[in-house]
Amino acid sequence: MKKIKDSTTEEKILEAAEKLFYERGFAMTHTTDIAREVGCNQALVHYYFRTKEKLFESFFQNKVTLFITAFISTGNEETTFDLKMTRKIEAHFDILRKNPRLPFLLFNEISTNPQRVANFRASLGDMPNLLLSAFDKEIEKEAQEGRIRRVKAIDLILSIISMNVIMFIADPIIKALTGASDKEYEKMLDRRKQENVETILRSLRP
Amino acid sequence: MKKIKDSTTEEKILEAAEKLFYERGFAMTHTTDIAREVGCNQALVHYYFRTKEKLFESFFQNKVTLFITAFISTGNEETTFDLKMTRKIEAHFDILRKNPRLPFLLFNEISTNPQRVANFRASLGDMPNLLLSAFDKEIEKEAQEGRIRRVKAIDLILSIISMNVIMFIADPIIKALTGASDKEYEKMLDRRKQENVETILRSLRP
DNA sequence: ACACTATTTAATAGCCCTATTAATTATTTG
DNA sequence: CAAATAATTAATAGGGCTATTAAATAGTGT
Numbered sequence: 001m002k003k004i005k006d007s008t009t010e011e012k013i014l015e016a017a018e019k020l021f022y023e024r025g026f027a028m029t030h031t032t033d034i035a036r037e038v039g040c041n042q043a044l045v046h047y048y049f050r051t052k053e054k055l056f057e058s059f060f061q062n063k064v065t066l067f068i069t070a071f072i073s074t075g076n077e078e079t080t081f082d083l084k085m086t087r088k089i090e091a092h093f094d095i096l097r098k099n100p101r102l103p104f105l106l107f108n109e110i111s112t113n114p115q116r117v118a119n120f121r122a123s124l125g126d127m128p129n130l131l132l133s134a135f136d137k138e139i140e141k142e143a144q145e146g147r148i149r150r151v152k153a154i155d156l157i158l159s160i161i162s163m164n165v166i167m168f169i170a171d172p173i174i175k176a177l178t179g180a181s182d183k184e185y186e187k188m189l190d191r192r193k194q195e196n197v198e199t200i201l202r203s204l205r206p
Numbered sequence: 207m208k209k210i211k212d213s214t215t216e217e218k219i220l221e222a223a224e225k226l227f228y229e230r231g232f233a234m235t236h237t238t239d240i241a242r243e244v245g246c247n248q249a250l251v252h253y254y255f256r257t258k259e260k261l262f263e264s265f266f267q268n269k270v271t272l273f274i275t276a277f278i279s280t281g282n283e284e285t286t287f288d289l290k291m292t293r294k295i296e297a298h299f300d301i302l303r304k305n306p307r308l309p310f311l312l313f314n315e316i317s318t319n320p321q322r323v324a325n326f327r328a329s330l331g332d333m334p335n336l337l338l339s340a341f342d343k344e345i346e347k348e349a350q351e352g353r354i355r356r357v358k359a360i361d362l363i364l365s366i367i368s369m370n371v372i373m374f375i376a377d378p379i380i381k382a383l384t385g386a387s388d389k390e391y392e393k394m395l396d397r398r399k400q401e402n403v404e405t406i407l408r409s410l411r412p
Numbered sequence: 413a414c415a416c417t418a419t420t421t422a423a424t425a426g427c428c429c430t431a432t433t434a435a436t437t438a439t440t441t442g
Numbered sequence: 443c444a445a446a447t448a449a450t451t452a453a454t455a456g457g458g459c460t461a462t463t464a465a466a467t468a469g470t471g472t
Contacts, residue, residue, distance in 0.1 A: 009419080009420090023318070024318050027234045030460085032458085042421095043420075043421070043422085044420065047419075052459095052460070104313065117379075158369075158380070163369065166364055169375070170313055173313070173323075176316075177330070198409070199409040200409075202355075202410075203405040203409040204408075237430065238428085238430090246451090252430080253450075258429095
């Protein structure tokens with residue numbers, strides 16, 4: 001029978017892998033690096049995960065799940081549309097702040113390894129379509145009552161995601177351009193969160 | 207004396223490198239792949255560019271320059287602020303459309319190889335600051351005359367860039383989520399360009 | 413303590429990749 | 443055409459990386 005141990009080693013490996021995959025992507029992260037990071041023998045990495053590819057997939061699946069669920073389960077209260085939007089935008093931004101490297105990795109690995117698209121899609125099922133059409137209906141209702149302009153749900157979502165994501169995906173570039181320190185960048189993030197809400201809400205006015 | 211030849215081979219190598227670097231990034235592109243793509247011996251790649259790193263830098267510098275200059279030299283006519291914004295947004299979108307993989311590569315390589323940040327920054331000089339402060343002044347003037355709300359130039363630029371860029375950086379994901387074919391995606395791009403202009407202009411209303 | 417299983421390590425096979433070298437073919441120039 | 447230079451290739455050194463194997467160590471249940 002399998003031991004119910006604290007599996008610290010396996011976890012440590014996953015954590016180290018996460019860190020390095022985030023930092024360098026799949027190809028530039030080596031199992032030897034991971035082992036060094038953990039402080040264990042390189043063979044252990046293979047002992048627990050057989051191949052680097054499998055290790056990556058564990059990590060990747062973890063992250064995708066975390067991201068999706070967190071995004072869905074917010075801002076579903078019964079209030080005004082504006083307030084719900086605000087909540088969703090802010091929640092999304094906060095998740096990103098906790099996982100700043102995630103969107104980059106998502107884009108990166110799905111772009112460079114088309115094979116992963118299938119996995120990704122499968123992991124979502126037809127949830128996207130359901131969500132989109134529900135959201136479309138909600139927008140239509142609001143529009144009909146003259147509170148917002150008519151807009152496609154997909155467009156609105158893309159706008160939100162893009163504006164939130166840019167700060168994390170382009171942070172080395174933005175830092176390089178503005179010369180902002182890490183601390184200043186944090187402040188910039190705070191302002192940016194507000195600004196994104198502002199931009200989206202204003203863009204929705206009838 | 208150096209021959210003034212058409213240097214097709216060298217160019218071919220750069221082109222192949224461009225294609226492959228775009229598709230797979232630096233680490234996953236091998237000089238052997240490039241040679242195969244060109245149809246020449248792998249040693250030739252090194253003959254012309256010495257190292258893979260140098261080859262990458264040639265390509266990278268090329269692209270950054272192209273991108274920056276194209277962005278600056280548009281929408282500087284004397285018309286209304288709204289029209290100028292529209293032009294800039296659309297021009298930016300069009301450049302991206304011609305170089306759909308470029309922003310991804312920019313983010314990718316600058317993120318994973320911090321050493322390149324220096325090069326990148328150097329290649330820009332203090333142009334960013336000049337542009338930003340000029341733009342800030344323009345916005346201030348418009349705001350004072352009550353035509354738009356007050357906003358930081360950097361925020362406005364980030365919003366524009368992010369909304370334009372998302373369609374190219376996340377295209378495999380968006381395709382996977384919406385199930386759009388390449389043709390449908392092209393249509394989506396057309397709509398999206400308009401939508402981005404709309405969103406930005408509306409968000410600027412006083 | 414013993415047998416058994418799980419964890420960890422050392423060593424290494426085998427592969428692929430970069431970069432170099434030396435030799436070969438093509439091109440240019442006087 | 444002959445000599446010189448450029449372009450191209452074949453071959454390979456050398457290094458690094460993944461994955462495997464076999465052996466050693468730790469841990470568990472009886």
